[in-house]
Amino acid sequence: MSTVHRKNHIFRADGKALILAMDHGANFNVLPALKDPGKVIRACAEAGADAFLSTVGMLDKFAGCFLGKGVILRIDGGVSKLGAHDKPLQTVVTPEQALAMGADSIITMCFPGSRYENETLASLTRNIQLAHRWGLPVVAEALPRGFEGGEDARTAENIMFACRQAAELGADIIKTEYTGSIESMRTLVESVYAPVVILGGAKKVPEEQLLQEIRDALDAGAAGIAMGRNIWGHANPAKYTAAIAKLIHENATVEAALQALQA
Numbered sequence: 001m002s003t004v005h006r007k008n009h010i011f012r013a014d015g016k017a018l019i020l021a022m023d024h025g026a027n028f029n030v031l032p033a034l035k036d037p038g039k040v041i042r043a044c045a046e047a048g049a050d051a052f053l054s055t056v057g058m059l060d061k062f063a064g065c066f067l068g069k070g071v072i073l074r075i076d077g078g079v080s081k082l083g084a085h086d087k088p089l090q091t092v093v094t095p096e097q098a099l100a101m102g103a104d105s106i107i108t109m110c111f112p113g114s115r116y117e118n119e120t121l122a123s124l125t126r127n128i129q130l131a132h133r134w135g136l137p138v139v140a141e142a143l144p145r146g147f148e149g150g151e152d153a154r155t156a157e158n159i160m161f162a163c164r165q166a167a168e169l170g171a172d173i174i175k176t177e178y179t180g181s182i183e184s185m186r187t188l189v190e191s192v193y194a195p196v197v198i199l200g201g202a203k204k205v206p207e208e209q210l211l212q213e214i215r216d217a218l219d220a221g222a223a224g225i226a227m228g229r230n231i232w233g234h235a236n237p238a239k240y241t242a243a244i245a246k247l248i249h250e251n252a253t254v255e256a257a258l259q260a261l262q263a
Helices: 037-047 056-061 095-101 117-132 156-168 182-191 207-219 237-250 254-262
Strands: 017-021 051-054 070-074 105-110 138-142 173-176 196-198 224-227
Touching (some): 037 051, 051 056, 105 117, 138 156, 207 224
């Protein structure tokens, strides 16, 4: 069954998407910024977010707040920030269950080179096959060595490898880190036969820096972003969302986006 219909719930007609990642709370602390997730979801949906990365709890309790925007459900987990960090992520929701909840897509990790690469890569492959039976597109979060670190964990070459591998395993959308330059990002996008969206990372960065990174990624051919804490952790998430939407869908400059944010 084709995944195209549900992918159109995520990407606009221009082939781009502003995906707001709201799935952090399944593993990490999101308080106090997401004390009222429904309020943030609704405000950012109204401001221009095209889709959301969601947890099971959010999709169940705040379905009406998404305002009909695309929902990508996180299906892996089973660990938390309080744990010993010596266990792999597990599939905790099946693609069929995600579909029954109303998800338009699912997201799962892809960690080549990590300690448990055999489990995460096999899990990704199995879930892609199961999801495609139902026409459910799969987002692979492709990160070399996962979150284990290492000197080569985020080299452009290894990010490119991780993304290409995810596409080879059947992923429909790739979420990954920006490679650090327009040239290397363009090579990545041209070498991966699936839309690539960039994530925002674990650290909060200055507004201009984040907007410039998004602009550069878009200029390199990226299909948009899938970012979370830098947006929902902002003093005005809705306004930040609207400014980023200008970059993605109106081809605005960083200066114009900053002006919209600061107006």
